[in-house]
Every structure is written in C-alpha cells, then in structure tokens.
Amino acid sequence: MSLRTYAEITWCPGCGNFAILNVVRKVFARLDTPVVMVSGIGCHAKIVDYVNVSSFYSIHGRVPPAATGIKLANPKLAVVGFAGDGDAYGEGLEHLVFAAKRNVDITMIIHNNRIYALTTGQFTPTSPKGFRGKSTPEGSVEKPFNPLELMFSAGATFIARSYSNRQKNLEMVIEEAIKHRGFSFVDVLQPCYTFFNTYDYYNERVYELKEHDPYSREEAEKRIKEWDYNSDNRIPIGIFYREEKEVFEGEEFEERKPSKKQLFEILEQHR
Numbered sequence: 031m032s033l034r035t036y037a038e039i040t041w042c043p044g045c046g047n048f049a050i051l052n053v054v055r056k057v058f059a060r061l062d063t064p065v066v067m068v069s070g071i072g073c074h075a076k077i078v079d080y081v082n083v084s085s086f087y088s089i090h091g092r093v094p095p096a097a098t099g100i101k102l103a104n105p106k107l108a109v110v111g112f113a114g115d116g117d118a119y120g121e122g123l124e125h126l127v128f129a130a131k132r133n134v135d136i137t138m139i140i141h142n143n144r145i146y147a148l149t150t151g152q153f154t155p156t157s158p159k160g161f162r163g164k165s166t167p168e169g170s171v172e173k174p175f176n177p178l179e180l181m182f183s184a185g186a187t188f189i190a191r192s193y194s195n196r197q198k199n200l201e202m203v204i205e206e207a208i209k210h211r212g213f214s215f216v217d218v219l220q221p222c223y224t225f226f227n228t229y230d231y232y233n234e235r236v237y238e239l240k241e242h243d244p245y246s247r248e249e250a251e252k253r254i255k256e257w258d259y260n261s262d263n264r265i266p267i268g269i270f271y272r273e274e275k276e277v278f279e280g281e282e283f284e285e286r287k288p289s290k291k292q293l294f295e296i297l298e299q300h301r
C-alpha cells in the first residue's frame with residue numbers, strides 16, 4: 031500500500047519534507063489502527079495532500095487543539111499532527127504546551143526548518159542567533175529556545191528528535207511516537223533547501239543516541255541539553271525520554287463525558 035494521492039507535489043527540489051513524507055507513508059502503511067493526519071499552515075502542511083488517509087487541514091498554530099478534538103471524539107483513532115516550527119513554536123506555542131501538560135494521546139511531528147518557509151524565510155523561535163532573513167536582514171539578535179527542553183518541562187511523555195537526512199532513524203522514531211500512549215513529540219530537523227540550507231551543518235554534527243535510557247529523567251535532561259539549537263555542539267537524535275502515565279482521555283474523562291443521547295438533548299435545547 032503506497033498511500034500516494036493524485037496531488038502534485040509542489041515542494042522545492044532538495045526539500046527535507048520529501049524524506050518525512052516517504053517515512054510517514056511507510057509507517058502508516060504498517061499501522062493496525064486507522065489514522066488521521068492534522069496539519070498547520072506552511073510548506074509542511076501540504077503533507078496532508080500527499081498521503082491517502084483521512085486528514086484535517088487546520089489553521090496556523092492550531093494543530094494540537096484540532097487533533098485533541100478528533101482524539102476525544104474517537105479515541106480509537108491514531109491522531110498525528112504535522113506542524114512547522116513557526117506554526118508550533120511561534121504562532122501556537124501555548125496549544126503545544128497545554129497538549130503536553132494534559133498528556134492527550136496524540137503525536138506531534140514538527141518539521142523544524144528553523145524559519146517560516148512558505149512566507150519566504152522569516153526567523154522563528156528556533157532560528158540561530160544572527161540568522162539573516164527577510165525580517166532580520168542584519169541578523170537576528172535573539173537566541174533560540176530548545177523545544178525539547180520546553181516539552182520536557184511541560185510534561186510530554188515521549189520526546190524525540192530526528193533528522194530528515196537519517197531516514198532509518200526517522201522511521202523508528204515516528205513509529206514509536208505513534209505507538210506511545212500519551213502525548214508524543216518529535217522535532218524533525220528538516221532543511222529548507224531554498225531559504226536556509228542546513229544540510230552540511232547537520233551532516234557534520236548529527237549522531238544517533240546509543241546506550242541511552244529514555245526512562246531516566248536525569249539521563250534525558252542531560253542529553254536534551256547537549257545541543258541548544260545555537261551552539262556548534264554535536265547534535266544527538268533518537269528517543270530522549272519516555273514515561274507511562276494516565277492519558278487525558280482516560281477513565282476520569284470517560285466518566286464525565288456526556289453520552290450521545292445527552293449530546294442530542296443539549297443540541298435540541300439550543301435549536
């Protein structure tokens with residue numbers, strides 16, 4: 031099952047999004063669970079047009095609430111959100127933080143090209159200091175934040191980073207993230223060939239985590255802090271942290287959820 035669609039792919043040649051698409055199709059084809067994709071707005075978001083599964087094109091920064099709604103309405107679905115770094119870490123940061131805090135069972139895959147690409151290259155919260163783009167022609171004066179550190183504090187129960195140019199690692203990470211019960215977060219280093227070509231930079235520095243215990247909070251914190259998205263340190267990829275914890279849509283939520291009959295009565299009252 032290739033999961034291809036008739037839509038013409040309009041990403042630039044060399045874009046890191048092609049590898050993410052390739053991996054996502056492979057992983058989805060193996061899943062036992064029906065899957066729904068939810069996207070934000072940007073180059074990354076076009077991915078929903080290229081995979082033949084149910085999908086919802088949401089609005090800029092609002093992938094987590096849209097995905098949460100879908101999951102609560104039908105907990106049997108695997109709900110996978112695709113967002114850009116501008117989308118998830120800029121426009122809609124609070125939604126990402128609260129989805130992690132609630133530990134709702136959705137997966138968020140961030141196409142982190144470290145710019146707003148569709149709008150031709152403005153700086154985002156993960157652009158390095160000194161980044162020159164349309165909105166910072168003389169170089170950004172701000173230092174980036176580390177999204178993994180943020181997700182760790184917010185309560186995400188699965189935290190990973192991968193690189194679009196390491197497809198085997200990306201495949202393993204995305205599959206594990208979807209299978210994890212709870213909020214899964216995957217930051218994918220995805221070079222934008224046109225506006226911020228970081229291939230050489232990552233190829234020199236990226237390495238895979240080995241002999242790392244993702245169930246240890248201390249270990250995870252240490253590895254997460256190894257690269258701050260600004261320094262020239264080596265860049266670990268893989269699963270940094272995982273934890274088994276009660277999910278938002280668990281027993282307590284089920285007890286309070288109105289039945290279908292009650293929902294129809296409420297709708298009737300508001301006719």
Ligand SMILES: Cc1ncc(C[n+]2csc(CCOP(=O)(O)OP(=O)(O)O)c2C)c(N)n1
Binds near residue numbers: 075147
């Ligand atoms: C609420 C809102 N603000 C701004 C825009 C304009 N806009 C469209 S795409 C985009 C950039 C998206 O960047 P990112 O989320 O990083 O995704 P990428 O294009 O890099 O994949 C912006 C700012 C919008 N569509 N909606």
Ligand code: SF4
Binds near residue numbers: 040044143221224
């Ligand atoms: S502008 Fe950048 S992120 Fe967008 S399709 Fe082109 S290479 Fe990819």
